[in-house]
Amino acid sequence: MSATPVIAVLGLGEAGGHFARDLVTSGATVRGYDPRVVAPPGVHPADTAAQACHGAALVLSVNSAAAALDALSQGLPGCAPGIVWAELNTAAPAVKEAVQRAAGDAAVVADVAIMAPVPPRGLGTPMSVSGPGADRFAAIMGPLGTPVEVLEGPVGLAATRKLLRSIFYKGMAAAAVEALAAARAADLEEWLSGNIADELTRADAATLDRLVTGSRRHAVRRTHEMQAAAELLDGLGVPARVARASRDWLRDLA
Template sequence: MRNPPIPVIAVLGLGEAGGLIAAGLAEAGALVRGYDPRVDAPAGVTNCASGAEACAGADLVLSVNSAADAPDALAEGMPGCAPGTLWADLNTASPGEKTSLAETARDRVRVVDVALMSPVPGRGLLTPMTVSGPAAADYAAVMRPLGARVDVLDGPVGSAATHKLLRSVFYKGLAAAVLEATAAARAAGLSDWVRGNITEELIKADAATLDRLLTGSRTHAVRRIHEMEAAARLLDDLGVPARVTRASRDWLADLT
């Protein structure tokens, strides 16, 4: 039985995430070509002088820069791509931005929407990836044999971004609430008590916690509006911006 061909993968953007993923792909046996105008390629990755040079002969291109730079990366790299090359956009962007990228590419390359579902440092190529778009299964077929964890969604380009960003609303919103509460606690001299209270609540959370948060907010919205107004005044007195606190009050007001 013949061994499968070794994939040629271009990585555009060799910062923290791109560099780690590129290095992981090279270690897994892929031929990896990288380009970044500010960062040299890691060991095992061929350093190219341009995006188009990196993309020449590539079966798959990974764009790992930023949402703002993604269109430029496509414009610079696409001339080096053979028709039908897989172009995976790993940048955190809105579904609309991902869709616009695919529309720009048209039939020149096949755009795949890839959402990195956890921080890359410490995981590298093993970072869970959620992918969508007509060519998502083809992306998985290249990346899975190299060790990547790929979850294919049955949806268009933009669906993976939607899943990631909806989760981000919760996780990053929770982090913002914790930051605000602990900042106020420091100002009030109650850091240990608040940290202990938050830790206890997180440990005992279970599947029923979500239902209590949703139903309780609706049932007790009026009372909780007054509670959060009082909390906002406390933070004002402590000199801590009450951004999350006042946003919570406004959400409760929408429930009445």
């Protein structure tokens, strides 16, 4: 690898913009393309995705799941044969696999999962990567300051890990948002906020087992409890999306 690798960044929004700026600081030559965002200082702006990819050793596709295949089709004509195409978009494994099929032999695809919020860490955000381009992605990004975990497996494995984790973390966040909205409507937000904070502080390695075991053991009673909670939210004028989903899961467990 060159001491000053050339890296293309397609998508210069929040995540892509942070990565591009930090890559420049780390000594890489960065070519960026985003039709809606001005390139950060130090990034060489390109008029097209193909132009950004010309001469690059690595492409970071940081767009959206819906734009993943379009980004590939627009950028690939400017790529050297065998370039590492890093698919960083948060997408289902099937989307990552579709990118790999569309790339064919023209690029070596790396399925990259960003495992924490990008701000404020930027390039220091931990990433997991799988697929045929995983080792080469790590060899380029690791020395530039990115903590990279290489997973032995196909494209789609890193995406699967990230989304499984997201079900818990984003689901927990949604439950907190819904509960606090209801508490606000009931003039009990300060009390519930403190209660939730105390529960999170006390959580330990045995908490998960208690949550799963307790849900199965007391599924019938908790089904009725969450139905009552949903009715409470109805009365407070708060959509009971999480409460009713919890009720349905408990009903299935029962």
